[in-house]
Amino acid sequence: MTNQTPLCTLRNVSTHFPVKKGILARTAGWVRAVDGVDMEIGRGETLGLVGESGCGKTTLGRTIVGLERPTAGDIVFDGSPLPPGLKRGTRERRRIQMIFQDPYSCLNPRMTVMETLTEGLAAHGLLKKSREDTARDLLREVGLDERALWRYPHEFSGGQRQRIAVARSLSLSPELLVCDEAVSALDVSVRAQIIRLLTGLRARFGLSYLFISHDLSVVAHLAHRVAVMYLGRIVEEGPARLVLTEPLHPYAMALCSAVPRPGGVR
Numbered sequence: 001m002t003n004q005t006p007l008c009t010l011r012n013v014s015t016h017f018p019v020k021k022g023i024l025a026r027t028a029g030w031v032r033a034v035d036g037v038d039m040e041i042g043r044g045e046t047l048g049l050v051g052e053s054g055c056g057k058t059t060l061g062r063t064i065v066g067l068e069r070p071t072a073g074d075i076v077f078d079g080s081p082l083p084p085g086l087k088r089g090t091r092e093r094r095r096i097q098m099i100f101q102d103p104y105s106c107l108n109p110r111m112t113v114m115e116t117l118t119e120g121l122a123a124h125g126l127l128k129k130s131r132e133d134t135a136r137d138l139l140r141e142v143g144l145d146e147r148a149l150w151r152y153p154h155e156f157s158g159g160q161r162q163r164i165a166v167a168r169s170l171s172l173s174p175e176l177l178v179c180d181e182a183v184s185a186l187d188v189s190v191r192a193q194i195i196r197l198l199t200g201l202r203a204r205f206g207l208s209y210l211f212i213s214h215d216l217s218v219v220a221h222l223a224h225r226v227a228v229m230y231l232g233r234i235v236e237e238g239p240a241r242l243v244l245t246e247p248l249h250p251y252a253m254a255l256c257s258a259v260p261r262p263g264g265v266r
Helices: 057-065 113-123 131-141 146-150 158-170 188-205 216-222 240-245 250-257
Strands: 008-021 026-041 046-050 072-077 096-099 176-180 208-212 225-230 233-239
Touching: 008 057, 026 057, 026 072, 026 233, 046 057, 046 216, 057 096, 057 176, 057 208, 096 158, 113 131, 113 146, 113 158, 131 146, 131 158, 158 188, 188 208, 188 216, 208 216, 216 240, 225 240, 225 250, 233 240, 233 250, 240 250
Parallel strands: 046 208, 046 225, 096 176, 176 208
Antiparallel strands: 008 026, 008 072, 225 233
8 A cells, every 4th residue: 555545444443243132132242343453555555455255354344334333443534534424424434335145135126127227326316327227337448338228237247247247337427346255156157257347447446445355376376465354353464465375363364364266185
């Protein structure tokens, strides 16, 4: 990361969920999904967030976007604190968008592609052209033909759906994209295409990514820096090449050693 002011800064961010028990649903404990995270994402940077399933990666991403309310801590975006929740700080929140893991469930099956891509713009009163022209431009950015405008999600393959999801995330001209396992549900060949797409969009629009993944090979290809998450905390952070080849924390060592390598098994 450069010496510029970070685009997004997390200060002691925690997101806890109550465990309810009994007829009266009293709180018997807390699940500490995210527990005191400090992190920075630079402008034009990709920060890879890695860790095992259940370590809190997705919850952290959803907290940054505003889909979960933090229990404690502050999220500062472009120098301004973000109010918790989607309904507050709407102008700032739309500068942070999310690409979800499952391309099959993240799109409304009752909406055409044109409606999907322009829904956010229409809701915020930001449409500068017709919905059709706006959607056509967005499809062009992700490599899809304008014939897709009037089709529904069930008519597309998984890779095409994820391209539509990427186009939707670009519609509000965000500066930070939270990519939650954005390629893990795709075939290997399609996965490579989406990775190239994300790399090209980052260069074209100067985007910053929080790239959440359990696939260290993908993270090594995309990320400038890597943060390793374990039990809701960041246990190691640094340049991608250094963290993935010479990890220092025992959990990071175990995580990196579990990556299969050609010729490693005889």
